[in-house]
Amino acid sequence: MSSKGDPPPYAPKKFIVALFGKRVQLKNAIGKMILHSDSAFNEVSNNVVVETNERFKVVNTPDFFNDDCLNLDQIIIDFMAHSLPGPDLFILAIDSENSQEEKVKAQVIKLQETFGENITAHLLIMLQDIEHYFSLKQRFGNRLVVAGEYVEKVCLNCCSDTPSFQYDFRNYSEDVVMRRKATFEKTRHAGHSPYHHGREGANTMIPSTSRDSFAAAAPEHHFGNRAWGASDDIFNIVLLGLTGTGKSASANTILTAGNSNSRDLFKSEASSIPITTQCVVKEVEKPFGTRVRLVDTPDFFNNEVKDSQAQVDECKKYCQPGQCAVLLVLQAGRFTGSEKEIVQRLEDKLGWKIRDSTIVLLTHKDDLKESPPGFINAHDDLRSIVQQCGGRYHLFNNNSKKSKQVLELIEKIPHFKNIHSMFVKNKDAGCCVL
Template sequence: MNNSAPPPYPGMLTIAIFGTNMASKIQVEKLILGSSDTNGMTSKDFSMKENSLFKIITTKDFFEECPYPDQRTIDFMALSHPGPQLFILAMNPENSNHQAVVVQIKKLLNVFGDSLISHLIVVLPDEDCYNSLIHLRDKNHIELAIQNENLARKCKRWCEDHYEPFRFDFHDYSERVVRIRKLDLEQKRLNGHQMWQPDAEDTDGETSVTSGATSANPNGKPRNPFNIVLLGLSGAGKSASANTILSTAKANLKDCFRSEPSSLPVTTQCEEKTIGNLYGRLVKVVDTPDFFNKGIPDSEAQIDTCKRYLREQCVILLVFQLGRMTQTENNILGKLESKFGQNISDRTIVLLTHGDDLEGSLDQFIEIHDHLKAIIHMCGHRYHLFNNKSKDSKQVKELTKKIPQYKKDKNLKYQWQCPTQ
């Protein structure tokens, strides 16, 4: 038997605090974070604070009635994705009896599943309460702790002893919905915005999951533009595809991107063109250089520029020329993720160009090209074909239907759906 101590838990520890008494939850939060500098953000239902070791998600009364319970649950899952290391149920002195604790635990289990019990600590206000509930620890294997200065150390040690974090089972909610909502909240945070929950009066009478559903935020201010960012190697057809999108918006020739056959890169820096309205937002089409071409001047500055577009709401079009898959293109998604982050595949549509050269079915073509098939699989099976010689706007309209969006169905469950246009 290996008696060595478990390795320290890697990275920041995510802890979620639940309970009915806000004062008790804030006290637990302060004990864990201590006096160190913290960063944070808030919404109607959550506050999130973090220091170098802990990320603390403190819920309001999570189980009280509200007009959007599914949205609240999805937001919590997004903030803590793929799952917290630790759930804390903070009890106050007036409500620390056996029945009150059991009721709160059952509510947590009903939402997050029975496996939560092995990741739960009930934090009690004093030693008397602790002693009165010791039977829960002994008979039901529920971890107990006391609100004191040792709480942060206890939480860290507990996470190290339980190396695997809690994982959501995604039985009631799609993981893709949660991951994209996580991206949405992260972008708001990077832009210095508060997390936003939908108001009761939505433009279509339904609760929207993302902030891109309407043209203004709850304060009436215009929303950030939506970016269509084209990535790919030289010669794949990025600029020509960007111009195809612009042509649907009836852009003038002078407003188009430079596109011509050439042995050298034609696009050497990030360029943008602003077009019409999509999902209630102004849309920017962003053409980019081949970031893997050594002939691009000041490539690091261009990468930084591209990152700024990707930090906003966007879709990425990863462009390949039909039938041309070099070794660099085979590995391009991994290389792009190393430059721009591992979550870019969640926002990517594979765009194939030279559709006029296709003989037979596109699905059959993909099926026999293993590297292309693998890239499409990593991008959530989202792909589209352009014939940039065609003036038919239908191919652009069909592309917009594949942009990742959410919509609430009639059963009030959130599912991954293409938007209707």
């Protein structure tokens, strides 16, 4: 417990995410994914609704784009009051019925006219499904994403990598917005709902100039130093682990599955010293049905790997949430003290929670004398690692040429079926998947 004179403990910034769109149910669903909470946004409301968790404050708006919307100016003022000094991220949620290019464009323009053209630097257009993605990709570039399980992580990356949007109050009085904010805070402190919306002194200037700069913008958009969504249409499989576990041999097993004549293999041999000293990348299509990039990596914790941080940085290019699966390669029957904490150590190195996208890959399956579940349950450290990775594990016999073991691995890759179905629709188009 801190003493009376100590400063309060540090609290990380809570990012503000603004939700706009025509369909309330879709915005509610996206809000739930951002907050990772089934209890959030459970009502259909015509008011601005705010829900929070330890990372995000989500400000959900009613149909801002409806020409018949009552009290539009008040809704905007209320939204601004709840999101001062400005959101870290705007999300425009596009439902299937409003996915035509001109309808999307009109909604973006209205946001620009209300909040300023620079809103697009903070904007993601989030589609309900993949159906209209490729027809809109050329127009809206890498600001276009598809709603899915990785929404929370994408929001966190976007919010972390770019400064917050700042209201300029050209169209709405700052004094009115600040007074509205004070009203909400007073109501909240009194224990009443802060989301009642009566009319209060809206002082507005309705802009008259239509803007089309969003459609003409450059196709690539950067959030800070990260070109989010600038990935190509190749799914990445990144093999991680310590020296001697069989990463390179496992990569070759995947590489040759369905293509036994492949001669472009990863360098692999039994050795107690690192054979792979830098990230090595090769592409394969069979048996995945779409192009897949295999990334073999060195042992980031081995002192004999020179400039290991440079290799970590190289690995990060391929090892990103929503763009890859991680194979954590361990040798069955051989565990070291450093492997006990390897999941956390790799997460610290790479800067994100890889366990959500990781399969534990046990090599030397042919050496096992008992069933895989029995073997795992008999080794506490191994069982702990598997549990940290959502219970996902697979076994390889790298001396076998049968592709069945690779096909079974593919079935276990988180979200690969959804990613594959998207890629095969248009292999030539880049895509940002959530």
